[in-house]
Amino acid sequence: NAGVMQNPRHLVRRRGQEARLRCSPMKGHSHVYWYRQLPEEGLKFMVYLQKENIIDESGMPKERFSAEFPKEGPSILRIQQVVRGDSAAYFCASSPPTGSSGNTIYFGEGSWLTVV
Amino acid sequence: AQTVTQSQPEMSVQEAETVTLSCTYDTSENNYYLFWYKQPPSRQMILVIRQEAYKQQNATENRFSVNFQKAAKSFSLKISDSQLGDTAMYFCALPGGGADGLTFGKGTHLIIQP
16 A cells, blocks of 8 residues: 655756646545645645545645645645745645544655755 | 644754653644654654543553643653664644644654764
């Protein structure tokens, strides 16, 4: 049973370009979360999705950031017109339907975005 | 709102010693889970241990155990017989960061010295 898969692991973008980060949840998991980790800080919640639905995006910046989890395919975190401050590690996590595993969520290995 | 506080930014101990990392939290929930995650230099987030708040017995996973004090809202992690591979950032986490997501503390950087 493969874990949470994220790609790319490392991404370099110039200011103003777009960054797309992908996440495939663990098999059987229908909930996906995106977190951002700035250097020397803990993880900050960005968005929580289920298939075709954004459940909670309260931690995601209102502009330039968007997320989706389509019926087929991976979840995608999209950052438009990137700026240097977007440089961070972006972690995806997944969990089964609520209640079936005690709210434990499992993390991918992260995608490191560097904006130059 | 949920809050998680880790008051020790960095700790350093000798190999084979026992070390305790502290975590306090605030929540309005009555039934919840608490987690400790480890982030080694590889930056992967690894679940170390979890505690169910309605259970009085402290969780244990091999060399890792917790001291859970529900009334005090304290959830410390004890690592016995520490090993060099335990060197990592350790994050305490509590559900609440978006539906079933997590709110993390700022982390404790644990260094195990040979």
